[in-house]
Amino acid sequence: MPELRKDPIIGRWVIISTERGKRPSDFANLPKRKPSPLCPFCPGNESSTPPEILAFRPPLSEPNKPGWTLRVISNKYPALRIEGDLNREGKGIYDKMNGVGAHEVIIETANHIKDMQDYEDKEMEDVIWAYRHRISDLKKDPRFRYIMIFKNQGEEAGASLEHSHSQLIATPVVPKRVSEEVERSKTYFEYKERCIFCDIIRQEISENERVITQNDFFISIEPFAPRFPFETWILPKSHVSSFENTKKEAIPALAKILKETLLRLAKALNNPPYNYIIHTAPILNHEELEQYHWHIEIMPKLTRVAGFEWGTGFYINPTSPEDAAKYLKEIEI
Amino acid sequence: MPELRKDPIIGRWVIISTERGKRPSDFANLPKRKPSPLCPFCPGNESSTPPEILAFRPPLSEPNKPGWTLRVISNKYPALRIEGDLNREGKGIYDKMNGVGAHEVIIETANHIKDMQDYEDKEMEDVIWAYRHRISDLKKDPRFRYIMIFKNQGEEAGASLEHSHSQLIATPVVPKRVSEEVERSKTYFEYKERCIFCDIIRQEISENERVITQNDFFISIEPFAPRFPFETWILPKSHVSSFENTKKEAIPALAKILKETLLRLAKALNNPPYNYIIHTAPILNHEELEQYHWHIEIMPKLTRVAGFEWGTGFYINPTSPEDAAKYLKEIEI
Numbered sequence: 001m002p003e004l005r006k007d008p009i010i011g012r013w014v015i016i017s018t019e020r021g022k023r024p025s026d027f028a029n030l031p032k033r034k035p036s037p038l039c040p041f042c043p044g045n046e047s048s049t050p051p052e053i054l055a056f057r058p059p060l061s062e063p064n065k066p067g068w069t070l071r072v073i074s075n076k077y078p079a080l081r082i083e084g085d086l087n088r089e090g091k092g093i094y095d096k097m098n099g100v101g102a103h104e105v106i107i108e109t110a111n112h113i114k115d116m117q118d119y120e121d122k123e124m125e126d127v128i129w130a131y132r133h134r135i136s137d138l139k140k141d142p143r144f145r146y147i148m149i150f151k152n153q154g155e156e157a158g159a160s161l162e163h164s165h166s167q168l169i170a171t172p173v174v175p176k177r178v179s180e181e182v183e184r185s186k187t188y189f190e191y192k193e194r195c196i197f198c199d200i201i202r203q204e205i206s207e208n209e210r211v212i213t214q215n216d217f218f219i220s221i222e223p224f225a226p227r228f229p230f231e232t233w234i235l236p237k238s239h240v241s242s243f244e245n246t247k248k249e250a251i252p253a254l255a256k257i258l259k260e261t262l263l264r265l266a267k268a269l270n271n272p273p274y275n276y277i278i279h280t281a282p283i284l285n286h287e288e289l290e291q292y293h294w295h296i297e298i299m300p301k302l303t304r305v306a307g308f309e310w311g312t313g314f315y316i317n318p319t320s321p322e323d324a325a326k327y328l329k330e331i332e333i
Numbered sequence: 334m335p336e337l338r339k340d341p342i343i344g345r346w347v348i349i350s351t352e353r354g355k356r357p358s359d360f361a362n363l364p365k366r367k368p369s370p371l372c373p374f375c376p377g378n379e380s381s382t383p384p385e386i387l388a389f390r391p392p393l394s395e396p397n398k399p400g401w402t403l404r405v406i407s408n409k410y411p412a413l414r415i416e417g418d419l420n421r422e423g424k425g426i427y428d429k430m431n432g433v434g435a436h437e438v439i440i441e442t443a444n445h446i447k448d449m450q451d452y453e454d455k456e457m458e459d460v461i462w463a464y465r466h467r468i469s470d471l472k473k474d475p476r477f478r479y480i481m482i483f484k485n486q487g488e489e490a491g492a493s494l495e496h497s498h499s500q501l502i503a504t505p506v507v508p509k510r511v512s513e514e515v516e517r518s519k520t521y522f523e524y525k526e527r528c529i530f531c532d533i534i535r536q537e538i539s540e541n542e543r544v545i546t547q548n549d550f551f552i553s554i555e556p557f558a559p560r561f562p563f564e565t566w567i568l569p570k571s572h573v574s575s576f577e578n579t580k581k582e583a584i585p586a587l588a589k590i591l592k593e594t595l596l597r598l599a600k601a602l603n604n605p606p607y608n609y610i611i612h613t614a615p616i617l618n619h620e621e622l623e624q625y626h627w628h629i630e631i632m633p634k635l636t637r638v639a640g641f642e643w644g645t646g647f648y649i650n651p652t653s654p655e656d657a658a659k660y661l662k663e664i665e666i
Contacts, residue, residue, distance in 0.1 A: 002413055002432025004506060013506045015432055017412045079350045079649045080335055092536045093529070094557045099335025099348055148645060169647075173337060173346045176646035196426070203425045224427045227643070277645060299643065310560070310632065310643075312481060312610060313509035314502075316412045 003320075005225035008188075009196055010180045014225045014315040018323070033162050035112040040076075041163035043068070043110045050074040053104060054133055056126055070126050071107040072134060072168075078103035079169065086143060086172050102138055102170035106130050106149075112163050115271070116153070117262035124255035127166070128246075131278070134168055135244040139283055144170045146178065146282050149243075154273025157301045174282045182282065182292050189291035195239055197293030200224075210325045213260055217253040220261045222321035222328075229303060229319035230269060230328070232261055234296040241289040243280040258296070264328045265300055272300040336653075338558035341521075342529055343513045347558045347648040351656070366495050368445040373409075374496035376401070376443045383407040386437060387466055389459055403459050404440040405467060405501075411436035412502065419476060419505055435471055435503040439463050439482075445496050448604070449486070450595035457588035460499070461579075464611070467501055468577040472616055477503045479511065479615050482576075487606025490634045507615045515615065515625050522624035528572055530626030533557075543658045546593055550586040553594045555654035555661075562636060562652035563602060563661070565594055567629040574622040576613040591629070597661045598633055605633040 002017040040048040043066035051064055054072040061067035074082070080101030088097040108127045109119065119127070135147050151166040152158040159165075174182075188196040201219055204211055210222040212232065220234045234257055240246060246254065265272065280294040309315050335350040373381040376399035384397055387405040394400035407415070413434030421430040441449065441460045452460070468480050484499040485491040492498075507515075521529040534552055537544055543555040545565065553567045567590055573579060579587065598605065613627040642648050 001417065002411075004430045004432050004504075006428040008426050008428070010509075012509045013504075015412050017432060078335075079348050084334065092540075093341050093532050094536075095339040095341070097337045099337050099350060148647070150645075171337075171346075171647070176343075176345045178645065180646075199426050203427075207425075275643070310608070312483075312511065313513075314481070314504070 007223070007225040008200065010177070010184050012225065012227075012313060012315075014227055014317055016225075016317050016320050018318060018320050033113050039112055039161065039163050041071075041105075041107045041161060041165060042112050046071075049105075050076055054130060056130070066110075069110055069123070070130055072130055073105050073107065075103040075105050075167070080171065097172065100143055100172055102141075102144070102168065104134060104168040106134070106166040106168065108164050108166060114164060115266070116151070116164055117259060117266045119259060121252065121255055121259070124259050125251055128251050128254055128258075131166070131168070132244050132246070135280075138168075138170045139244070139286065141170070143172050144283060146171050146174045147280070148175065149278040149280075151274075151276050153275070154301070157273035157275050159273075178279060178282060181279065182289070185291045185293075195291055195293055197235060197295065198239055201235055201237060210321050212264060212325055212328045213257060215253045215257055217250040218257040220257055222325040224321065226317055226321050226324075227309070227315040228299050228301075229317060230265060230272075230300045230324045231317075231321075232265065232298040232300075232324075232328075234258060234261060234298070235293065236295070239290075239293060241281040241292040241294060243278050243294045245288060246294075260333065261298065263333050264331055265298065267333055268328055268331045269300055269302065272302055274298060274300040340556070340558040341533065343510070343517050345558065345560075345646060345648075347560055347650055349558075349650050349653050351651060351653050366446050372445055372494065372496050374404075374438075374440045374494060374498060375445050379404075382438075383409055387463060389463070399443075402443055402456070403463055405463055406438050406440065408436040408438050408500070413504065430505065433476055433505055435474075435477070435501065437467060437501040439467070439499040439501065441497050441499060447497060448599070449484070449497055450592060450599045452592060454585065454588055454592070457592050458584055461584050461587055461591075464499070464501070465577050465579070468613075471501075471503045472577070472619065474503070476505050477616060479504050479507045480613070481508065482611040482613075484607075484609050486608070487634070490606035490608050492606075511612060511615060514612065515622070518624045518626075528624055528626055530568060530628065531572055534568055534570060543654050545597060545658055545661045546590060548586045548590055550583040551590040553590055555658040557654065559650055559654050559657075560642070560648040561632050561634075562650060563598060563605075563633045563657045564650075564654075565598065565631040565633075565657075565661075567591060567594060567631070568626060569628075572623075572626060574614040574625040574627060576611050576627045578621060579627075593666065594631065596666050597664055598631065600666055601661055601664045602633055602635065605635055607631055607633045 004013050006013050046064045050073050052071045052073050055068045056070040057068040080099045080103050082102050084098055084100050086097045131149050138147055147170045149168050185196045204221050212220040223233050276298040278296050281289050281292045337346050339346050379397045383406050385404045385406050388401045389403040390401040413432045413436050415435050417431055417433050419430045464482050471480055480503045482501050518529045537554050545553040556566050609629055609631040611629050614622050614625045
């Protein structure tokens with residue numbers, strides 16, 4: 001019998017319909033890559049990107065020249081522009097404003113063919129440090145309400161360049177999905193006086209049916225009402241609403257759990273295309289929120305059942321999160 | 334300069350960023366189809382589908398045998414099951430219920446290679462009649478809260494069989510996107526004492542920048558804040574909240590505008606894969622709602638920028654609706 005499940009945070013119902021289920025081996029894999037002399041993200045081609053905003057490179061090495069291990073640049077084709085005022089205006093019932101914002105690219109490695117799950121611990125920690133640096137810097141700009149960090153891995157997941165990278169978009173508005181999470185978790189907090197994410201973590205640890213892995217600071221789970229097969233979330237075990245307020249001593253643990261989770265997904269699903277998104281609190285007077293809890297949502301792109309889901313917010317998922325968790329937990333890495 | 338625009342109905346902001354824009358000719362097209370002797374939707378293969386629930390066929394012709402011009406059957410691999418009770422239950426903070434519902438397939442034509450935009454007027458009207466029949470019938474089942482009708486055209490849009498068909502899913506819950514539309518349009522109604530959709534139609538007709546075509550009963554527009562390039566909506570000009578309450582005399586006009594809109598999209602975009610979804614009021618004591626207005630949303634599947642959009646509800650659209658409307662309006666059909 002298929003099952004209808006409700007996401008406790010934003011209230012979305014999904015159908016878990018395993019009779020149409022696929023085994024992990026049915027899912028597609030990514031082609032192997034070769035280094036390309038024309039890749040703008042490869043060392044030696046720094047001049048074909050906008051100048052670096054941040055780079056991890058040896059002392060005394062020259063900016064925008066090889067030697068770096070990680071670079072942050074402006075997106076050459078930005079969806080939003082950093083210059084200008086918002087000029088909010090209405091026309092009849094419609095509202096609009098200028099597309100002011102930041103759109104940056106984090107080139108995570110100098111190695112064209114290295115995937116994130118194969119990074120050394122230090123490389124992964126550096127990616128997290130770079131995210132933190134850039135968020136902390138852009139937060140100072142009073143025009144921005146939200147800073148979104150995400151990664152598209154593989155062409156099917158929307159990556160236009162294959163060299164491993166993430167993106168940052170700072171926006172003058174809060175994305176709808178995030179404001180729903182914040183508002184609905186506030187309703188829960190007012191009713192229960194507890195953070196809903198903290199309650200989820202407690203229940204997941206006690207039931208132990210959907211946990212993939214955990215360490216002192218973080219937990220990786222399949223959510224109870226996932227939209228997609230093998231959708232996976234990573235959450236800090238202690239309450240913290242903003243990603244950039246993660247304690248320094250927790251960063252190695254975050255690097256470890258992100259690497260292990262991606263490695264399990266890669267092994268289980270033949271190196272699938274995926275997206276991940278860091279859900280973090282909006283910028284509101286730089287305050288920590290007692291009802292919200294930052295987390296990473298990883299969505300392997302395995303199925304094409306993207307048809308009407310967009311239009312309705314109604315998802316049919318052929319793989320139960322319990323099956324996915326069992327599979328991911330047992331895979332040898 | 335990119336522009337941020339807010340959808341007035343559900344409050345979603347989108348980025349219209351035409352600098353990354355593509356011309357319609359850049360978009361992909363569907364391969365031409367050949368009739369297949371194995372297609373379960375073709376005449377002669379009726380025995381390989383579940384028995385028909387409804388069929389348009391000559392008087393005295395036998396059910397589940399050739400002769401029909403349109404057939405409605407249960408989905409052979411249903412996402413929801415028609416038998417059983419809901420058995421709503423909770424486990425800690427989680428809620429679930431049995432996946433009870435209806436999942437039907439409307440085989441719109443006996444002709445394997447005919448696309449919807451090429452239907453005769455009568456064929457298109459029959460499709461609409463079939464939708465209306467099935468909704469009116471399933472509405473009587475007290476377990477259902479919503480009846481969703483949608484079409485996936487082309488493999489890229491999620492169609493698993495190429496023979497032209499639509500689907501119906503009746504669910505015991507209201508899809509999130511629909512309940513948001515209903516709730517937010519209620520807020521507007523309480524404030525203005527007018528239907529927001531009626532206001533949109535008035536403004537669109539008066540501005541005439543995003544209208545593609547119209548007739549006495551319906552209008553076809555590019556919405557002000559579209560998520561996707563060439564996203565197109567068809568709305569009834571007079572207020573009516575439920576699709577199945579469309580007046581009999583308006584059905585030929587609906588068939589005409591749907592055909593013309595799909596034909597313009599097919600010509601402009603090289604026969605693109607697409608999804609359409611009928612947004613109609615939830616089943617609430619069978620009452621018409623004064624704040625809600627049924628409509629069809631057509632989403633050509635042209636771009637792969639589906640990456641993080643799912644996760645954030647934040648869309649970047651490379652084509653402005655004004656450009657798309659101009660292009661669609663001017664194309665020769």
